[in-house]
Each structure stands twice: as C-alpha cells, then as structure tokens.
Amino acid sequence: MEKETILVVDDEKEIRDLIGIYLANDDYRVLKAGNGIEALNSLEKENVDLIILDIMMPNMDGMEACMQIRKDKNMPIIMLSAKSEDIDKIMGLTTGADDYVTKPFNPLELIARVKSQLRRYKRLNSSAALEKNEAVIEVDDLLINIDTHEVKKGSREIKLTPREFDILLLLARNKGIVFSIEKIYEMVWKEEFFQSDNTVMVHIRKIREKVEDNPRKPRFIKTVWGVGYKIEN
Structure with a gap:
C-alpha cells in the first residue's frame, strides 16, 4: 500500500524536522518546504495528500499560499500559527484551511488531527461523492x-x-x-x-x-x- 504524503511548510527547520519525525513514525511520507513559494513548487512535482502550513513565513506567507493552493487543489490543509485570537483562526479558515493549530502545540495532537482530516477527506471524496x-x-x-x-x-x-x-x-x-x-x-x-x-x-x-x-x-x-x-x- 502506497504511503500517504504530507507536505510540512514552516520557515523554522526545527519545527519541520520535529513534525517530520512524528509523521514518519506513523508511516507517512514527508515532504518539507520553508515558505509558500517552495510549497507551491513541491505541489507541481508531487502528489500530496495533506498540507501542514505555517502562517508567518517570509517570501510568501501561509494565507497567500493557501489561497493559491485552493485555486485548483482540495486536499486538507492544517494551518499552524503562533496567534490564538479567534479572528486569526477565522481568517485562516476562510482562506481555505480545514483546521487550525496554535503554537506551541502537542505533536501527538497534531498527528491526531492529520489522521482525522485524512479520514474525512477520503470519506467525502469517495467515488459516489465525486460522481455527484x-x-x-x-x-x-x-x-x-x-x-x-x-x-x-x-x-x-x-x-x-x-x-x-x-x-x-x-x-x-x-x-x-x-x-x-x-x-x-x-x-x-x-x-x-x-x-x-x-x-x-x-x-x-x-x-x-x-x-x-x-x-x-x-x-x-x-x-x-x-x-x-x-x-x-
């Protein structure tokens, strides 16, 4: 069975590596990017099942990247942010994200949300749903x-x-x-x-x-x- 691929986008290498370790331990294939532009480049070359996307990044932030991704792709997107205000969550979700996790976060909780979003995505994109x-x-x-x-x-x-x-x-x-x-x-x-x-x-x-x-x-x-x-x- 082919491994599901997760793209981790964060400008902090330590966070990318930490998330990558936990994902790999759960048998996911992990891709990494340091900003929104690198993420978009990865998506042109790779089939990705879910994206973990930081908001505050140089060159292209998570909000802009999310809007660009949503123009032609519908895989789940989980946003990461150091901001915890409801208005920030609303902005993230209204740009097209499916879930929102505030830093600092528990890596095990993040993995649980990854699994939940993938289950939901598969269920809603069953052959019957796609036909309709x-x-x-x-x-x-x-x-x-x-x-x-x-x-x-x-x-x-x-x-x-x-x-x-x-x-x-x-x-x-x-x-x-x-x-x-x-x-x-x-x-x-x-x-x-x-x-x-x-x-x-x-x-x-x-x-x-x-x-x-x-x-x-x-x-x-x-x-x-x-x-x-x-x-x-």
Missing part, C-alpha cells in the same frame, strides 16, 4: 451541501431559508469558533449591526427548531453565554 460533485460539510449526522444548498439530518431533508442556511454554514465551516451576534449579522447580512436588533437570535431559534431533536438542549448550535454561538469540533 458535492461539497459537503458533516456535523455528526447533519450534512450540509454547499453546492445544492441542501441540509439533511440522516435521510430527512431539512428546509432552511437562505439566511438560515448561511448562518448554519458559517458556524459549520468554523467549528469550535465562537461568533458574536454582531459578527454573524455583519458576515451574513453584509450590513452594519444595530445593538437593539434581535434578528440573529430569531434565526438561530428557527434553525434549532428545524435541526435539533430538542431545541431547548441543542446538540449542534451551542450558546456561549455572553459571547455568542458556535458549532463544536
């Missing part, structure tokens, strides 16, 4: 099809309004990140938020009524009191 050309996000038994704007829970189709779909998609694309009511409104409605506006809360309530078994004890959309809403990893 679907872009699907999974949250437990909830399936969100980005291309067709369909939401299914098990075999049951759930009818959402366009706004409800956009809110659910925003949270599902950024699992684990808490979005304030203001941020949700500005990103979905593309308008300035007014403090007295309860539009977002009304939409969240309606989404929960449609997707949750018990809206009073939500399994998908969690409330972080005093902060906002999130979907768990």
Whole structure:
C-alpha cells in the first residue's frame, strides 16, 4: 500500500524536522518546504495528500499560499500559527484551511488531527461523492451541501431559508469558533449591526427548531453565554 504524503511548510527547520519525525513514525511520507513559494513548487512535482502550513513565513506567507493552493487543489490543509485570537483562526479558515493549530502545540495532537482530516477527506471524496460533485460539510449526522444548498439530518431533508442556511454554514465551516451576534449579522447580512436588533437570535431559534431533536438542549448550535454561538469540533 502506497504511503500517504504530507507536505510540512514552516520557515523554522526545527519545527519541520520535529513534525517530520512524528509523521514518519506513523508511516507517512514527508515532504518539507520553508515558505509558500517552495510549497507551491513541491505541489507541481508531487502528489500530496495533506498540507501542514505555517502562517508567518517570509517570501510568501501561509494565507497567500493557501489561497493559491485552493485555486485548483482540495486536499486538507492544517494551518499552524503562533496567534490564538479567534479572528486569526477565522481568517485562516476562510482562506481555505480545514483546521487550525496554535503554537506551541502537542505533536501527538497534531498527528491526531492529520489522521482525522485524512479520514474525512477520503470519506467525502469517495467515488459516489465525486460522481455527484458535492461539497459537503458533516456535523455528526447533519450534512450540509454547499453546492445544492441542501441540509439533511440522516435521510430527512431539512428546509432552511437562505439566511438560515448561511448562518448554519458559517458556524459549520468554523467549528469550535465562537461568533458574536454582531459578527454573524455583519458576515451574513453584509450590513452594519444595530445593538437593539434581535434578528440573529430569531434565526438561530428557527434553525434549532428545524435541526435539533430538542431545541431547548441543542446538540449542534451551542450558546456561549455572553459571547455568542458556535458549532463544536
């Protein structure tokens, strides 16, 4: 069986080597690059199954590299960054990354995330999914099809309004990140938020009524009191 290939992109050689050792111990084939330009060059020559991509690098940083990669490739990308603020995570994920790990990190946790992303990628890119050309996000038994704007829970189709779909998609694309009511409104409605506006809360309530078994004890959309809403990893 051919080994899966992981490209590790970081301007610090010590970090590249450390990650490489742990990946090799799990029987992955490891490629290394010191910046975004080197990473893009590697991708032209090699078939890569997953990329671990640092954000802060010279010549071409991780954000720019991620956007370039996403123009024609869809393998999983895990971003590394010394920044831990939610806004930095959001920026990383919205450029096309699948996961975000903050430095300093536990190498074993990083390897676990690599395995998780590869499993998910294989599942979503099975022959059936490729034939349908679907872009699907999974949250437990909830399936969100980005291309067709369909939401299914098990075999049951759930009818959402366009706004409800956009809110659910925003949270599902950024699992684990808490979005304030203001941020949700500005990103979905593309308008300035007014403090007295309860539009977002009304939409969240309606989404929960449609997707949750018990809206009073939500399994998908969690409330972080005093902060906002999130979907768990």
